[in-house]
Amino acid sequence: MTSKRTRQQITTGISRRDLMRLSALGLAGYSQSGWLKALAEGTANDPKRKRACILLWMTGGPSQMDTFDLKPAHKNGGPIKPIETAVPGVKISEHLPKLAKMMQHVVPVRSMNTKEGDHTRATYLLRTGYLPQGPIHYPTLGSLLSNELGSEKNELPNFVSIAPYRFLSPAAYQPGFLGPRHAPLVVGGPGVNVVRPGSDNYTQALQVKNLGLPGGVDLQQADDRLALLNDLEEDFGTSRPGVIESSHRNSYEAAVRMMRSESVKAFTLDEEPDKLRDSYGRNQFGQGCLLARRLVERGVPFVEISLNGVQGSNSFAWDTHRNNFESIEKLSEVLDPAWATLLEDLKTRGMLDSTLVVWMGEFGRTPTINRNKGRDHFPGAWTTVLSGGGIKGGQSYGETSADGMTVKDNPVKVPDLLATVSRALGIDPTKQNISNVGRPIRITDTEAKPIEEILV
Amino acid sequence: MKSNSVRRLASACLCFGLLLGTALVRPVAASEPVADDVQKLADAIDKLIADQWKENSVSPAAPADDSEFFRRVSLDVTGKIPPAADAMDFLESLSPDKRRQVVDRLLEDPGYITHFTTFWRNVMMPEVNADFQVRFLVPSFDSWLRKQLTENTQYDALVKEILTTPLDSGQNNRRNPYQRLGEASPLAFFQAKQIAPENLASATSRIFLGIRIECAQCHDHPFDTWKQEHFWSLAAFYGGIERQGNQGIFGRVRELSDRRELNIPDTETVVQAGYLDGTEPQWRFRVGARTTLAGWVTSPENPYFARTAVNRMWGHFFGVGIVDPVDDFTAGNPPSHPELLDLLAKEFAVHNFDLKFLIRAITASRTYQLTSRKTDERTDDPQLFARMAVKGLSGEQIYDSVAQATGSYRPYNARNPFSFGGNDPRGEFLETFANNTDATTARQTTILQALAMMNGQLVANATNLSQSRSLAAVAEFPGLTTAERIENLYFLTLSRKPRPEEIERLVKYVERGGEKSDPKKSLGDVFWALLNSSEFMFNH
Incomplete structure (x- = not known):
């Protein structure tokens, strides 16, 4: 008995019996639970606390010409005007006024130069750093980075994905060869139909599915059930130990731990003052950004939020083949307060230096305006944005030609961008993981060059 | 008396068999004409595998008992666990040839078509x-x-x-x-x-x-x-x-x-x-x-074609290929059993590339029929095939098995390519259980999967007395002892009899009495625990 217990503790740090101790104590006993308390203390205010990343994913490919790389002097420029920002010389769209005031923490990278103009493949490229290739399942960015930054002992999962719009490129949202242990906890329901672009039903969308006990089952009955399950697991784990059995146990423990943890209150947005909630914006994206802050605060190292559309927009999110300018204005009205408030909020709480906020989509849009007043897919010269911690804010990087058609200097490829993101988070981008085909694969491609000029 | 009442309940549960579109009483197919060849190849497999055990001084695990074998082969061939009554019948059958016969029957089950359609589509x-x-x-x-x-x-x-x-x-x-x-x-x-x-x-x-x-x-x-x-x-x-x-x-x-x-x-x-x-x-x-x-x-002379096919099938049934990964034949990745690979390839070609022949031979081997219980450290090397690997199930296998166990089957629309969109129960389930890891022996459970099984609608309904046909039948069928009811829950989920200590433990739980105790509800708890267990969620 003793020796078996020791073996289990060596392998997982938490014995199978602990699952039971945890459940038997229930919610009331939470604060007395020894190891759980220790974990909670470990994540908060740890001076060695690792950094975190929040990815603002712009589904559909946002127009650089109408956000961060305006060309008012050229006919490609369109009607949207640039405004001054907190940083002299760096101008952005008039529809991002709040963000303009935070520009000292922001770096637009205006010289993105990629090759994929197809939603499926480009989304995969930007979110994994690689093009789909044969049998290799490349992990999505959140899985890659949370693998580096996270801890198995967190009360909450290391990677939370808010309202992902996976329809166009499902593989770009998966943990790939890192395995399901690194899969995101998805908030907003599993189906693309559940979170519709423009839906204002964000309260429900931001809940974790199946987190609550089924109707009619109280805590006592839940504990009884877990006790029965525990006996079955003891038997199976003893007769057939291995990675499969231990992953089953680990994930059940993590799920129960989350169900009963204090940290799960991260999802209770009602705790926030109304004024702050208003300031983020009363929509799914705005409240998603607030949720991201609450998760990072509780030790979650990677959170992504997708902006999939706004009400009244005639296209899916940033895929503005028609009526580009009206759509961009509406999207900006959602984006601007959410992002600016997020930076402000992180700063107030002393978390800005350790939290990198990345803004990107799968590609940019054509500088030329089509006859539907729209802009089409354009990977040749476009913009992504880094903000918050780990970078030298208050500058822009790279430049495009006067017509916006080409990159004038310092072209940035996808691996370069992701290597920069890694470095800003204190991660070595040349680190290798073993892939599903047995070949080691670097976090970013061998040819990646981090943008040293904008790194702290 | 006891086995009679269990039998009656099994028949009651079998009504779900109708809902599932499977025949109530299935005749056992006559032996195939190639029967001798099947056994010959199975024996040859066993000899070549045993040679390596000897070389490595490994003594293999014990043979799997009938329940372990039947559940395993049902999941491998038809993609779901067997109906409870079939599992009981199989256990009681005295036919010396019953394992071979049951494989013949499973190969004629619609589940074989469904399961291998998914298998080959994923491959191709x-x-x-x-x-x-x-x-x-x-x-x-x-x-x-x-x-x-x-x-x-x-x-x-x-x-x-x-x-x-x-x-x-x-x-x-x-x-x-x-x-x-x-x-x-x-x-x-x-x-x-x-x-x-x-x-x-x-x-x-x-x-x-x-x-x-x-x-x-x-x-x-x-x-x-x-x-x-x-x-x-x-x-x-x-x-x-x-x-x-x-x-x-x-x-x-x-x-x-x-x-x-x-x-x-x-x-x-x-x-x-x-x-x-x-x-x-x-x-x-x-x-x-x-x-x-x-x-x-596709020529029989092509050295790679037949080898790749038999290796893939071997990988499907054992979780690990003779060459592994199964589609990586290179000088740097040699086969664990080169002679066996050659033999399987040759026999496959000689038997007109008949996939069912291959499946019959593999499943008839003693190697396939070993238990997955770990008895000896030296059986750990998966490519020695000295005990059966524990394999993760696909989302399809889990859903269809839960449906089999709970009698809550809703047929899915095979023509709807977007069932992943979460707009039907199976599609939603498959999305939660989507798994991008090729190796079934490396499947890992996610937190969302755990939450879905613990608290999700499918299992919640299955373990709720007023919603669940299986549970209601087990809990309310007259004249059964608590032990018999528990035995039925075991056959519904794990396709086996409970062990005496399990019976003892669970009878005590169900009949524990007390103010709030409700034996029927407690049976639901037992059902819940069984459906959430590793033993149910994996193929072993």
């Missing part, structure tokens, strides 16, 4: 998981596969039909495939590969020959003998294919079927079609390049 169209456009093609490819599996088409003929499918829009009068979802056709294979010669070359090579030649697309293979020219010579067999217009993979295609060369993109180099082994194709009058290639790929 892995793009489905990555590209939503390709999902439109699933119904068409699946119905074609179902037809082949129903007819038990020879594997070589099946592959030949894929590779030689007419592509030219003028020839096959192809309209917009959106309008003909579900029409049985292997055309989707080409569309999933973007109808591009280089993609088709790497797919042909990897899927049917076990050679990952795609690395040689850009440079000579780093670990092997494959050169860039091998890759492009293979691609040149597809050199006559040309996509028309701007509708991508759904557009028209033109094909000059006798074109035997290819211009390497972005270069001046023109490459002639040639086989991977360097031999010259024997061109025949009016026989197209793809037809010539298909003949070479």
